[in-house]
Amino acid sequence: MSEDHLTADELQDRAWAVLAAAAEDRPGDVDELLVTLPWDDLVTVVHTTARACVTILAGPDGHARLADAVRGLLLERRAERERRHG
Template sequence: MTEEHLTPDELGDRCWAVLAAAAEDRHDDVSELLEPLPWADLVTVVCGIGAFTVGAMAGRAGLDEPTARSRVAEVVRRELLERLAEREGPADG
């Protein structure tokens, strides 16, 4: 980790680089792109990738902008709850 912060343009470039590496399953490259970042820059890159993903999911679903982000959040939360339920198994009682 370094204390040198990236510029906004460099942070945007880092987001795109992570997406490209992830698309090609180059996990070591993703690690190299993220590990040296100071915490604030890491959070910015993760949020940038998340925002891109939400936009892509909303666009693919053909949702209008005012409701798109909340609908994507609902889908993601539902997925998280289903995954948790699968790991925990049937509830007692």
């Protein structure tokens, strides 16, 4: 982590670049986009990327519904792990 802090616009651009790289299944490029960021900027890029995904998946008014669905999925995954591992 060695880059200077980026501007808000640069962080948004970085988040969109992460989405584009993920859409093309390029994890190495995602690594390059994130590895040099200071922690605070990394958190901002991850949060911005996730918020964009939430809006794309759920629409601007469906955030709470999607959050509930994801929490339900996490509970199901935990229950499945507990069944498998005793």
